[in-house]
Amino acid sequence: MSHEKLALELADFWFPAIANETWEGRLHILDEVHAQLYQDLETAGEYEQVSASFVAALIERLGSPPVTHPAQAQIYAGSSEEQHWGAAMAWQFGEGQDAHGGAPAGKERRRWPRERVNLLTEMWVQGRPARCRLVDLSRFGARVMPLRYQPRLPPGTSIRVVTPGGRVRDGLVVFASPRGVGLEFANAAA
Template sequence: MNAEELAEELADFWASALKERDWSGRLELMNRIHEQLYKDMEDEGTYRRVSPLFVAAAIGRLGAPQVVSDAQAEIYAQSGDPDHRAAARLWSQFGRAGRAGSAGPAPSERRQAPRRLVDEPSLVWIGEHTIACRLVDLSADGARVAAFGPGLQAGLRVKLAMPDGEVRWAEVVHANNASAGLRFAA
């Protein structure tokens, strides 16, 4: 069975359980599914191929509704469908409780190094626990990830898989239900 077929089979299997939950419940269930999927896959490469395809197929089974919450945006950010990821980015930028222009001033920029936008699947390790994530932006000093799992909290020391295969230590500087900002350890 190839990655696409496996992803579709998983989406079919989990569709009813996902449909009966709200977005927070779906995110919690997706976290558990991904954790088990990571353990069950023959290698990390297979997991990285199947995971985003499964998320896209699961969103499709739900009717691909417009993003209306941080939990939903977090799920969409993990999808293999670029339209789903774009919807998550738009929610992240404009859709939260302070729509563009309605909340106070934007936080000041604290980054010392320029950042570049990326769109790569990755992994974060919190001790022995692994979280599937999507690398959103990257600089010499840190990164931002969209991550499944409520485990990312400010102050935690984590490991992040980089696009080149390197694993870097980082500290979680800020986190919410949809993403986390990481500062690389010196």
């Protein structure tokens, strides 16, 4: 069976279970489905293809509503469709809000500017692997959006993340908000 066909069959099967759930409920159900898929599929590449297409099909069945909730943004960030993960990133960047969801952002206060990135990648939180979307990156830090439910990570939590080019960077959480997790890298080497 093709990856796309499997993803569509999964979406048909799981849609009734998530249709009337809250975004948090949907995210928790999808976390369980993704965990099982990860075990059942032979390679990480197959898992990523099926998982992302499955999420895209579910979002389409839900009518692709605008992103208004942190759990919804996490779901959209895992889609294979650019308009879905683009909507998650637009919501995360706040359409005029700062990273903490506050008032419109003023002048950039960081010493090193951040560059927007859109990379599905791997992170390790206290040694446990998790998929995430790398949202922005600078010489000294980054912001990631976990693709699976993560309890709020307190400042000082150690995270390791794979950055563009496959480089693994160690960092500490400096903030966690519905719009992502801000990291400060342990070393400043670019």
